[in-house]
Amino acid sequence: MTAPPTGAPSSDAAALGQENVRAVAAARGLAPEDLDIRLRADASSYTVVLVLFAIAIGWLLIGSIFGDIASLKLHWPDFLTRQSWLTFGRVRTAHLHAVNYGWATAALIGTSLWLTPRLVHNELKSPVAALIGGALFTLGIAVGIIGVLLGFSDGMEWLEANRYTAGPLLVIGGGLVGLSLFRTVAARRAAHLYVSVWYILGAFIWFPMLYVTGKWPTWTGVESAAVNWFFAHNVLGFWLTAMSVGAAYYFIPKVLGRPIYSYQLSVVGFWSLAMFYSLNGMHHLVGGPLPTWMITTSIVASVFMFIPVVATGINLHMTVVGRFGALRYSPTLRFVVLGAIAYTAVSLQGSFTALREVNRVTHFTHWTVAHSHVGGYAFVTFVAFGAMYYIVPRLVGHEWPSARLVRWHFNTVLAGIAIYVVSLTWAGVAQGLALLDARLPFQISVERSLPGLYGRSLGGLILTVGHFIFAWHFWRMVRMPTGAQPGARPPFHEAQPILYTDEAEAGRPQTFRAAAHSDQIARAPAAHDGNVRPAQGTS
Amino acid sequence: MTRISLIALGAFAVMASAICLLVLVPQALLRDVVAPPQLQPYTEQQLAGRQVYIQNGCVYCHSQQIRDPAFTTDVDRGWGGRATVPGDYVYDKPHLLGTMRTGPDLINVGQRLPDAEWQLIHLYDPRSVVDWSLMPGFPFLFEEKAPNTVQPADRVVRIPGPRAPRGVVVVAKPEAIALVDYLVSLKRQYPVTHPTSGGTRTAFGGRNATH
Numbered sequence: 001m002t003a004p005p006t007g008a009p010s011s012d013a014a015a016l017g018q019e020n021v022r023a024v025a026a027a028r029g030l031a032p033e034d035l036d037i038r039l040r041a042d043a044s045s046y047t048v049v050l051v052l053f054a055i056a057i058g059w060l061l062i063g064s065i066f067g068d069i070a071s072l073k074l075h076w077p078d079f080l081t082r083q084s085w086l087t088f089g090r091v092r093t094a095h096l097h098a099v100n101y102g103w104a105t106a107a108l109i110g111t112s113l114w115l116t117p118r119l120v121h122n123e124l125k126s127p128v129a130a131l132i133g134g135a136l137f138t139l140g141i142a143v144g145i146i147g148v149l150l151g152f153s154d155g156m157e158w159l160e161a162n163r164y165t166a167g168p169l170l171v172i173g174g175g176l177v178g179l180s181l182f183r184t185v186a187a188r189r190a191a192h193l194y195v196s197v198w199y200i201l202g203a204f205i206w207f208p209m210l211y212v213t214g215k216w217p218t219w220t221g222v223e224s225a226a227v228n229w230f231f232a233h234n235v236l237g238f239w240l241t242a243m244s245v246g247a248a249y250y251f252i253p254k255v256l257g258r259p260i261y262s263y264q265l266s267v268v269g270f271w272s273l274a275m276f277y278s279l280n281g282m283h284h285l286v287g288g289p290l291p292t293w294m295i296t297t298s299i300v301a302s303v304f305m306f307i308p309v310v311a312t313g314i315n316l317h318m319t320v321v322g323r324f325g326a327l328r329y330s331p332t333l334r335f336v337v338l339g340a341i342a343y344t345a346v347s348l349q350g351s352f353t354a355l356r357e358v359n360r361v362t363h364f365t366h367w368t369v370a371h372s373h374v375g376g377y378a379f380v381t382f383v384a385f386g387a388m389y390y391i392v393p394r395l396v397g398h399e400w401p402s403a404r405l406v407r408w409h410f411n412t413v414l415a416g417i418a419i420y421v422v423s424l425t426w427a428g429v430a431q432g433l434a435l436l437d438a439r440l441p442f443q444i445s446v447e448r449s450l451p452g453l454y455g456r457s458l459g460g461l462i463l464t465v466g467h468f469i470f471a472w473h474f475w476r477m478v479r480m481p482t483g484a485q486p487g488a489r490p491p492f493h494e495a496q497p498i499l500y501t502d503e504a505e506a507g508r509p510q511t512f513r514a515a516a517h518s519d520q521i522a523r524a525p526a527a528h529d530g531n532v533r534p535a536q537g538t539s
Numbered sequence: 540m541t542r543i544s545l546i547a548l549g550a551f552a553v554m555a556s557a558i559c560l561l562v563l564v565p566q567a568l569l570r571d572v573v574a575p576p577q578l579q580p581y582t583e584q585q586l587a588g589r590q591v592y593i594q595n596g597c598v599y600c601h602s603q604q605i606r607d608p609a610f611t612t613d614v615d616r617g618w619g620g621r622a623t624v625p626g627d628y629v630y631d632k633p634h635l636l637g638t639m640r641t642g643p644d645l646i647n648v649g650q651r652l653p654d655a656e657w658q659l660i661h662l663y664d665p666r667s668v669v670d671w672s673l674m675p676g677f678p679f680l681f682e683e684k685a686p687n688t689v690q691p692a693d694r695v696v697r698i699p700g701p702r703a704p705r706g707v708v709v710v711a712k713p714e715a716i717a718l719v720d721y722l723v724s725l726k727r728q729y730p731v732t733h734p735t736s737g738g739t740r741t742a743f744g745g746r747n748a749t750h
Contacts, residue, residue, distance in 0.1 A: 074641070077666070077675045084679040089596015151594040155633045185543055193541055201543065202550040209554050213562060221628040223569050225636045230561050238554070267540065274550060278557030284638055287606035289623045294565055360611055364602055364640035435640060438615035442643050443671050450673075 037121045037189075044123035045114050046395050048131040050478065052110030053388055055138050057471050059102025064464040066095035071457040075450060085149040093148045093160050100240065100376060101141045101161075101170075107384035108243035109134060109177055112200045114391050115250055116181055119197050120188030126180040133176025140169030156214070156224065158232035163215045171208060178204035195266040199246030202274065206238035222290050226282060233281035236375060237273070244383040245273075245312060245343065251336045251386055252319050256326060261318035269311035276304040283354035286363055302354035309347040316340040331406050335386030338414070342378035346371065361436060366449060366456075367428025370421050377417050377463075385413070385470070396478055405473040412466030420459030427452020574629045577729035581630055581721070588721030591714045592635065595677065602637030603646040603725070619647045620728055627727045642674055649723040658719040659696045659711050667702045680715035683707040 025035045070092040073079050080086040117124045124130065144161025147153070153160040161167070181204055185197060214231030253260045260266060282290065282298035320337055327334045349371055353362055362368065389406070393399050400406060427449040434445035540546060574580075581589060592598070605619035613619065623646055628634060637644075652658065657668065663681050665672040681696065686708050689695060694711040698704065711719075 073675060074673060077673050081676045082678055084595070087595050087677065087679075088675050089599050090594075092599055093596055153593050153596070155593040155598075155635070157598070157638070182543070191541060193543070193546070198540060198546050201546050205547055205550045206554050209551070209558065213558055219566075220632040220634075221569070221572070221630075222625045222634060222636075223566055224632065225628075225634040226565055227562055228634065230558075234557075271549070271553075274553040278554055279561060282561065285636065287610050288604050288636055289625055289627065291565060291568065291625075294561060297560070356610070364638065366641075368638065431640075435616075436612055438612040442616070445640075446671060446673055 038118060040123055041117035041121070042114070042394055044127060045117055048124070048127050048134060049110045049114045049391065050395055051131060052106045052113070052134045053392065053474070054478070055134070056103050056106035056110060056384070057467075057474055059098050059106060059138075059141070060467050061464075061471055063095055063098030063103055064460075064467050066091050066098055068457070068460050068464055070095055071453070071460045075453040075457065084151065090149050090151070090153075093153065094145045096158070097141055097145050097148070097161060099381075100158075100235075101144075102138070104240050104376065104380050104384060105141075106134065106138065107388065108240065108247065108380070109137075111247050111384065111387040111391065112181065112203075112243055113177070114387075114395075115196055115247065116184050116200060119190065119194045119250070120185055121190040122184060122187050124180060125183035125187055126176075129176045130180035133173045133178075133180070135173070136169050136176065137173030140166045140173055143169060154215075156228040156232075158235060159214050159228065163217065167211075167215055171211065174204070174207055174211075178208075194250070195260070195263075195270065196246040196250045198270050199242045199249070202270070203239055203242040203246075206242065207235070210234050210238060222288075225285060225288065226290060226294060229281040229284040231281070233284060234278060236372075237277035237280070240376070240380045241277075241343070242273075244339065244380045245269075247383050247387050248316055248336050248340045248343070251332055251383075251390060252316055252340065255330050255333045255336075255390070256319065256323050258319065258323070261315045265311045265315045269308045269315060272304075272311065273308035276301045276308060280305065280350075280354075283359070286354070286356060286359040299354045299356065302351045305347055305351050309344060309351075313340070313344040317344070331400075331410060332386040332390040334410060335382045335389065339379050339382035339386065342374055342382060346374040346379055349374065361432035362428060363432070364435070365428035365432040366424045366452060367432060370424035370428055373417065373424070374421055378421070382413075385409075388474070392474070392477055396480070398477075398480060400473065401476050401480060402473060405469055409466050409470045409473065412462055412469065416459045416462035416464075416466055418459070419462065420456055423452045423455025423459060425452075427456070569625060572625045572629060575626050575729060575731055578627065578630070578727070579724075581724065584717050585721045585724050587714075588717035588719065589635075591680070591718040592721060597645075598635045598637045600637075600639055600641035600674070601643065601645045602640055603644065604636045605644065605646060605727070613644065617651070618644045619650075621731065623727050624731055626731065642672075645722065645725055646727050647725060649725040650728055653723050655719050655723055656696070658722055659694075659715060660698055662715055662718065663696055663709055663711075664698055664702055667698050667700050677715070680712050680718065682710045682712060684710050 026032070069080065069086065070088055073088045073091070084090070113124060113130055141161070144166035147162045147165065148160050152162050154163055161170070181200060185193070185201060210231050214227060214235075216227070219227045249260065249266065279301035280298050282294045283302050286295055286299070288295070316337075317340065327337055352358055353367070353371060389400065430448040430452065431445045434440050434448050435442075603623075605613045605621065605623045607622045608614040614621065627646075628636075661668050661674075662677050664676045664678070665674040666676075683704060684693070684707060686706075689708050689710065693708075694716060696709045696711050698709055
């Protein structure tokens with residue numbers, strides 16, 4: 001059922017494909033040499049990117065199921081209590097590792113490995129090292145999660161995976177991927193390094209520094225708390241956020257076919273993110289038994305986060321302004337633009353939450369969990385979905401098989417995360433206000449948060465449905481033989497007649513008509529890969 | 540920006556300075572913190588219990604810190620008589636300060652609920668003693684034995700009420716006994732002043748922990 005026959009002969013589909021891609025590219029004003037750069041870049045990253053995307057989606061499903069179990073346990077505490085490996089504290093940790101280090105990391109590493117060769121106009125160097133690195137990283141996460149389920153935890157949040165078994169696999173795996181990326185950038189043919197590349201390179205410098213600091217085995221007492229939150233907060237900002245912002249900087253101008261709003265703002269955004277985000281972590285310990293100056297430093301740095309967030313926000317949002325209509329037509333744009341909006345929102349919410357007066361209410365409540373899902377899901381995961389919708393068709397050579405599945409995926413995850421965040425944020429505020437009133441017994445804080453916990457389970461289950469839809473669609477996509485294209489309509493085609501222009505359509509076999517159109521709204525020359533340049537300045 | 544070296548070195552330098560400021564400098568400042576004389580090191584059994592606490596992720600719902608009474612209601616709620624200070628945690632490796640209060644704070648639970656029998660019952664089935672509790676039971680820390688197989692040395696736990704299992708006797712495993720030993724040892728109620736709490740002036744950041 002995955003591959004209804006089409007007119008394209010499968011034997012020489014590749015040759016026919018090249019020919020037709022060239023014809024379409026020429027019709028769109030793309031120079032043959034530019035096309036060559038793209039085709040060679042994509043061919044070099046093909047295996048490692050597809051493998052990492054498949055691994056990522058596997059982790060997404062596993063992480064969703066762990067998350068749902070953990071969520072259900074919070075309001076049905078007698079659910080699955082007989083087995084030690086299914087107790088809340090272990091399942092929750094398995095969820096966190098599977099979605100952050102499994103799903104988001106694999107998806108964003110895959111995206112980075114695809115983006116980098118395209119942006120530096122060269123092939124991916126050491127693709128085998130990258131593939132082995134990705135596999136080792138995945139193995140490390142699997143070892144860490146199985147260990148946690150069996151009761152081997154190093155004890156600090158976000159750092160539970162065992163430092164002597166999982167740790168080396170993560171460091172070596174990440175290092176091999178980084179090696180491949182740095183070699184690729186070093187061998188670049190493009191003179192300019194686009195902003196996405198800065199973030200990708202930065203991520204691969206920052207993550208090992210953070211991980212080694214966090215896992216250093218000598219920390220004790222309140223110092224281990226400081227290191228814990230130094231790591232746990234920064235791993236979001238310097239690993240997941242860095243690669244996600246890098247991807248957003250690529251896909252938004254790319255799909256819209258217009259340059260990024262301001263080069264200067266992207267420089268300000270990058271360096272101010274590095275400076276201020278790195279000092280944020282202690283705001284997880286407001287009021288705690290640490291030297292006050294440490295916490296105050298982080299609160300101040302959290303407020304200064306307005307600078308990178310507003311700079312990046314203006315840059316990404318102003319690139320879209322005037323072209324919001326395009327969101328109707330491109331799943332990539334929908335996911336990435338919503339992700340960028342969520343990034344702005346979650347960052348401003350974070351700055352606000354760090355303020356002592358707000359923190360009095362929200363600290364130690366479900367508010368924090370809701371906040372982390374705005375960042376980890378509505379921002380990072382949405383960007384990763386958008387990236388996959390763009391990249392996979394270019395690797396496998398055909399369009400996503402079903403526009404309806406894309407729409408179902410989008411609608412379920414959007415509804416799911418909205419229900420999740422609204423109900424859990426509400427639960428957190430109710431819980432926090434009850435805790436702050438010493439006349440109310442603790443019981444009241446539990447009872448007032450309960451409706452929100454049910455809402456979170458509902459949202460989480462809807463998200464899981466969306467993930468299975470996406471996984472099924474991905475499976476159909478990669479199983480479909482090259483050259484087969486049922487219907488040959490890009491996602492959202494029904495809403496988008498403008499995509500089909502006569503000169504691109506006439507007389508072309510279906511396969512490449514669709515592939516060339518995949519997700520490209522504009523036919524402006526600025527949409528060429530590697531030409532997504534800053535508006536001004538070249539250095 | 541066109542140079543890899545600029546990006547790589549700049550990225551490295553920014554992170555290295557953050558590690559200095561928030562990890563290495565505090566490490567140096569907190570080195571002088573010593574345990575208050577009334578704080579006993581954990582016994583071997585309590586450390587084993589602490590490990591059970593870590594293994595089963597108690598920290599994801601229970602904090603172990605009391606904040607300044609001028610800032611919040613932790614003290615008014617009866618969770619402790621004073622804010623906790625760095626010296627209270629010198630034997631904790633790693634820390635279990637926590638970031639969530641789905642359940643109540645536990646840093647003084649040994650003061651509040653010192654009855655080991657109650658703690659065992661509550662671990663086996665929290666709702667047999669606290670009907671509104673959302674805490675999971677931990678029956679895997681116990682054995683459910685046929686009545687005629689119970690040994691004299693077994694620590695039998697009598698679960699009250701209608702939720703008690705029928706036809707079996709609940710016997711605490713060593714893990715449960717160790718965990719309860721750890722829990723009832725959690726008390727940070729001795730008075731602290733700057734010198735005895737081990738806080739250097741810097742480590743306190745000028746805050747008076749006893750007010």
